Amino acid sequence: MALPFLPGSVSLPDFENLAYQQGKVLRVAIMGLGSYGTRVADAMQACKRAKLVGAISGTPAKLKDWQSKYNIPAKNCYNYENFDQIKNNRDIDAVYVITPNALHRDQVIRVAKAGKHAICEKPMAINAKEGQEMVDACRQANVKLLVGYRLHFEPNTLEIIRMRKAGELGKVMFFQGLSGFKIGDPKQWRLNKELAGGGAMMDIGIYSINGARYMVGEEPVWVTAQETKTDPVKFKEGVDETIQFQLGFPGGAVASCLSTYTMNNLDRFFLNGEKGFAELFPATGYGPIKGRTHKGELTGPHTTHQTVQMDEMAAIIFDNKQPVVPVDGAEGLKDLKIIDAIFQAVKTGRKVELKG
Amino acid sequence: MALPFLPGSVSLPDFENLAYQQGKVLRVAIMGLGSYGTRVADAMQACKRAKLVGAISGTPAKLKDWQSKYNIPAKNCYNYENFDQIKNNRDIDAVYVITPNALHRDQVIRVAKAGKHAICEKPMAINAKEGQEMVDACRQANVKLLVGYRLHFEPNTLEIIRMRKAGELGKVMFFQGLSGFKIGDPKQWRLNKELAGGGAMMDIGIYSINGARYMVGEEPVWVTAQETKTDPVKFKEGVDETIQFQLGFPGGAVASCLSTYTMNNLDRFFLNGEKGFAELFPATGYGPIKGRTHKGELTGPHTTHQTVQMDEMAAIIFDNKQPVVPVDGAEGLKDLKIIDAIFQAVKTGRKVELKG
Numbered sequence A, B: 001m002a003l004p005f006l007p008g009s010v011s012l013p014d015f016e017n018l019a020y021q022q023g024k025v026l027r028v029a030i031m032g033l034g035s036y037g038t039r040v041a042d043a044m045q046a047c048k049r050a051k052l053v054g055a056i057s058g059t060p061a062k063l064k065d066w067q068s069k070y071n072i073p074a075k076n077c078y079n080y081e082n083f084d085q086i087k088n089n090r091d092i093d094a095v096y097v098i099t100p101n102a103l104h105r106d107q108v109i110r111v112a113k114a115g116k117h118a119i120c121e122k123p124m125a126i127n128a129k130e131g132q133e134m135v136d137a138c139r140q141a142n143v144k145l146l147v148g149y150r151l152h153f154e155p156n157t158l159e160i161i162r163m164r165k166a167g168e169l170g171k172v173m174f175f176q177g178l179s180g181f182k183i184g185d186p187k188q189w190r191l192n193k194e195l196a197g198g199g200a201m202m203d204i205g206i207y208s209i210n211g212a213r214y215m216v217g218e219e220p221v222w223v224t225a226q227e228t229k230t231d232p233v234k235f236k237e238g239v240d241e242t243i244q245f246q247l248g249f250p251g252g253a254v255a256s257c258l259s260t261y262t263m264n265n266l267d268r269f270f271l272n273g274e275k276g277f278a279e280l281f282p283a284t285g286y287g288p289i290k291g292r293t294h295k296g297e298l299t300g301p302h303t304t305h306q307t308v309q310m311d312e313m314a315a316i317i318f319d320n321k322q323p324v325v326p327v328d329g330a331e332g333l334k335d336l337k338i339i340d341a342i343f344q345a346v347k348t349g350r351k352v353e354l355k356g
Helices: A015-022 A035-044 A058-069 A083-087 A101-114 A128-139 A155-165 A201-218 A306-319 A329-348 B014-024 B037-046 B058-070 B084-088 B100-112 B128-140 B155-165 B199-214 B305-319 B329-348
Strands: A026-031 A051-055 A094-097 A117-120 A146-147 A172-182 A222-227 A242-248 A256-260 A261-275 A277-280 A291-293 B027-033 B050-056 B094-097 B115-119 B145-147 B172-182 B222-228 B242-248 B254-260 B262-272 B277-280 B291-293
Touching: A026 A035, A026 A306, A026 B291, A035 A051, A035 A306, A051 A291, A051 A306, A083 A101, A083 A242, A083 A261, A094 A101, A094 A201, A094 B172, A101 A117, A101 A128, A101 A201, A101 B262, A128 A146, A128 A329, A146 A329, A146 B242, A155 A261, A155 A277, A155 A291, A172 A201, A172 B172, A172 B254, A172 B291, A201 A261, A201 B027, A222 B222, A222 B242, A242 A329, A242 B242, A242 B254, A256 A261, A256 B084, A256 B242, A256 B254, A261 B084, A261 B172, A261 B262, A261 B305, A291 B100, A329 B058, A329 B329, B014 B262, B027 B037, B037 B050, B037 B291, B050 B058, B050 B084, B050 B305, B058 B115, B084 B100, B094 B100, B115 B128, B128 B145, B128 B329, B145 B305, B145 B329, B155 B199, B155 B277, B155 B291, B172 B199, B199 B254, B199 B262, B199 B329, B242 B329
Parallel strands: A026 A051, A026 A094, A094 A117, A117 A146, A172 A256, B027 B050, B027 B094, B094 B115, B115 B145, B172 B254
Antiparallel strands: A172 A261, A222 A242, A242 A256, A261 A277, A277 A291, B172 B262, B222 B242, B242 B254, B262 B277, B277 B291
8 A cells, every 4th residue: 555655754665775776787897707707797697786798808718608608798898908999888887807916907097098987806906006096097087996895795794883883892992803715726826926916915814904994993003914934935925925913093992813825714803892792704705704793693694795796886886875884996095005014014023104 | 340450451440540539638828818819719629639728818817717718727827927937837738829920939939948839820920030030949949830820721721732732623823812801990919010010911911822832732933012002091101901912833823812901801712723723712711611613612521720720730749740731830931931022022013032
């Protein structure tokens, strides 16, 4: 039964949900058809507001494969030489850059110059200077720059952030983030300084950096860090194997974090406040994020992170929706500034002050 | 039915257990009748091989109270002026020193000079120099020096150590220790540098130091540390509120630890190996120690730590029993050397190398 519209009535239609369902669909091309690119492509099949419509790769066979697998028209496929031509393609709104870290800067800037919105996998770049150039280029081109922070949309993560904001944890004093796995094939690009820009920190340690920020809800003001290398053959100069790092926050909270390529399944967040605690274990994996607080188990639904991320990014791009935790270039840049400081702290053995 | 003794027979009597049951009883005087002293006294009522027979206090009313409460003869009561006379008391074997940290050195040396075995609460002293003097004095006096490391006898803790030694965790790469509570009354001796020798690190941080050593099973070779102080009125110069510290071990394992007087119920250990993990939460409290490993929940029985500790110490003193994890002066000294290094690392902001 439809109720008549009355001022002050609570029976208004759910405008937000309608907008979400009926809003413009974000038509995306994926650049870099590796394993994570494929994961995103698969996840996007369930999207309501985002659609995979294009692909960019240096390998013709992969493009062919994706054309049939994901029903992508040949005219929406590009390689690394010609993808600037995407500017003339009115069927593509955004490009999701999922390539080795060191390539992000140039590729995102080219995407921006082609007038397309850029979504970039984390780390956004290999240092803050490059990240800033990307932010500037996208602003200049009047396109959005978003970073693939899929956990910013994860229900149990968001529940902890809600609890912290509501004061249910009391004053937050400590965050602990453990991020690591045992990396395999020593020949992969992630262990190549030129392509990865570092080692574990760029790839997995960034989860603890980003997590520290969204769990504590403040920006750190100092960082200290210590590197340990047990295998200098596998982890060459400039490719970090294990780094412990600590962050200090303006309110007096501190964080203890670990980034490693040499320990199995290390994926744990712990947040301690004066009134309670929250923990996630696993905290950042693709599978269900599980955890508990002083009030009991977290029971948020498991979502396919990349599906939700892409739907939400459509709303961010087209409806200017503001997510609980930002996923824009400024957010990516904050993590990069901390990574720069961690590497500096490792090099100098000293505390590094961070400026806003 | 008694079986005849046959060489090679497996039906031997349980000599160890018999010795334990029938062994000489350790007759103990407690020095310092505060809240922890009372806890030990209560726990000792259930001991099989240790017996509370004496008390040392500066407060006559407390001595009187203990005489009736624990059935202690007046002749076994002393004060801080006359307790050297304990050397003439043949009814006391050992003195358990449970006084403010800064007093331990002189008191333990006086106990040793009186020819009695010394049991000392942790921290054994306020720095390694004093600890060494205590070890030397006890050796010279030919008495044992033991430190109140009650967790070295705790079943779930020992199960993790067993698993690690048996290789069930694989190569151990990481330990995390979080030790803290929110300290109350600002006038207590624990917040007085002269009596405590420091702040949270001496009192609660030492659990993470000691835990790192027995969980990893190695001695650290370096330490880094960072101090944070949010309340300089409550935590005066030389009284640490919050210190994060990191340890590096010869095998490449690292530890991230937190010591704090400003966070509630922070009592967690986590050990990560190549094949599995172990965690304790709570890890060091008086109540049941709980935890899990990659194989499931730990199900060791809850014991009253101080009861078991005192029975085991009787066996260590009289039968030269070797505990799985030592509780002697050398063990206490190892923790003090690390505490010294942590304070040095905080002061200098640099990594401090540790020597054996």
